[in-house]
Each structure stands twice: as structure tokens, then as C-alpha cells.
Amino acid sequence: MSLIEELKTQEEIESAYPIMSQLRNHLSEKAYVELILEAQIKEQYRLFALYENEKIVAVIGFMPMITLYYGRFIWVCDLVTDETQRSSGFGEELLTFVHDWARKNKYNSVALSSGIDRKDTHRFYEGKMNYKKVSYVYRTTLN
Incomplete structure (x- = not known):
């Protein structure tokens, strides 16, 4: 049976690194922990893990936000299921959890971006969820 719990302490956040690093493989564990801890303070970032048989199999990170475009919404920053557990329904379970969290906390919608090359992920978001x-996301790197 699965269980979803929020990860708040440094130790809890570190425990999710092996899964999160499958999505954010450019981050060292140290950088990952520092960014999560800072985002929790400055951006209200929330990190939740889905446990199956007492083992983390998927994680989701999101931020409650308010913009003129979306109004009150949740931005999903990170969602990843362990590569050995994909297509087991864990991503759907976590995203549904966030939808419920958003409704309970009076947010109107949930938004996210997904890398251009992640075709399977796009089928999941569009077909299943x-x-x-609604838009393109653009980015520039500042030196």
C-alpha cells in the first residue's frame, strides 16, 4: 500500500535524492538539498514522496503561486517516478494528490512545464491527466 508524506527535514530531503536525481541529474546531492531548503523558505516549495512498501518510489515538488495569467495556482516543479517503477500509477497518484491539495487550499489550477524531448511524459499529462x-516556456541563461 502506498503512502504520501511531505519531506521537510534535511534528512528526509536527502532520502529522496536517489529518485529526484533521475530527473535532475545535473545536481549534486549537496546542491539539491541546498536548493530545496532555500526554496522551502523563500518560495513555499513543498516536496512530497510516495512510499511503496516503505521505500520512496516517486517524488513531487510544487509551489503555490499567484500570477495575473493563472490567478491562484500550483506550479509543479518536479515530478519523477523511479525508473524501475514507471507506468505503475505512482505519477498519477502524486499528481492527483496535488490536485486535491490545490482544491483544499483554494487554488484554481495546476500547471507545469515538460522538456520538449519527453514524448512519453507528454502523453501521460495530455492523455491520462x-x-x-497552453504556452511555450522560454529561458535564457545569464552570465
């Missing part, structure tokens, strides 16, 4: 493409 009923997400719609």
Missing part, C-alpha cells in the same frame, strides 16, 4: 498545452 487531461492537461492542455
Whole structure:
């Protein structure tokens, strides 16, 4: 049976690194922990883990936000299921958990971005979770 719990302490956050690093493989464990801890303080970032048989199999990180475009919404920053557990329904379970959290906390919608090359992920969001493409996300790196 699965269990979803929020990860708040440094030790709890570290325990999710092996899963999160499958999505954010550019981050060392130290950088990952520092960014999560800072985002929790400055951005209200929330990190939740889904446990199956007492082992983390998927994680989701999100931020409650308010913008003129979306109004009150949840931005999903990170969602990843362990590569050995994909297509087991854990991503759907975590995203549904966030939808419920958003409703309970009076947020109107949930938004996210997904890398251009992640075709399987796009099929999941669009086909299974009923997400719609609404924009492009652009980025520039500042030196």
C-alpha cells in the first residue's frame, strides 16, 4: 500500500535524492538539498514522496503561486517516478494528490512545464491527466 508524506527535514530531503536525481541529474546531492531548503523558505516549495512498501518510489515538488495569467495556482516543479517503477500509477497518484491539495487550499489550477524531448511524459499529462498545452516556456541563461 502506498503512502504520501511531505519531506521537510534535511534528512528526509536527502532520502529522496536517489529518485529526484533521475530527473535532475545535473545536481549534486549537496546542491539539491541546498536548493530545496532555500526554496522551502523563500518560495513555499513543498516536496512530497510516495512510499511503496516503505521505500520512496516517486517524488513531487510544487509551489503555490499567484500570477495575473493563472490567478491562484500550483506550479509543479518536479515530478519523477523511479525508473524501475514507471507506468505503475505512482505519477498519477502524486499528481492527483496535488490536485486535491490545490482544491483544499483554494487554488484554481495546476500547471507545469515538460522538456520538449519527453514524448512519453507528454502523453501521460495530455492523455491520462487531461492537461492542455497552453504556452511555450522560454529561458535564457545569464552570465
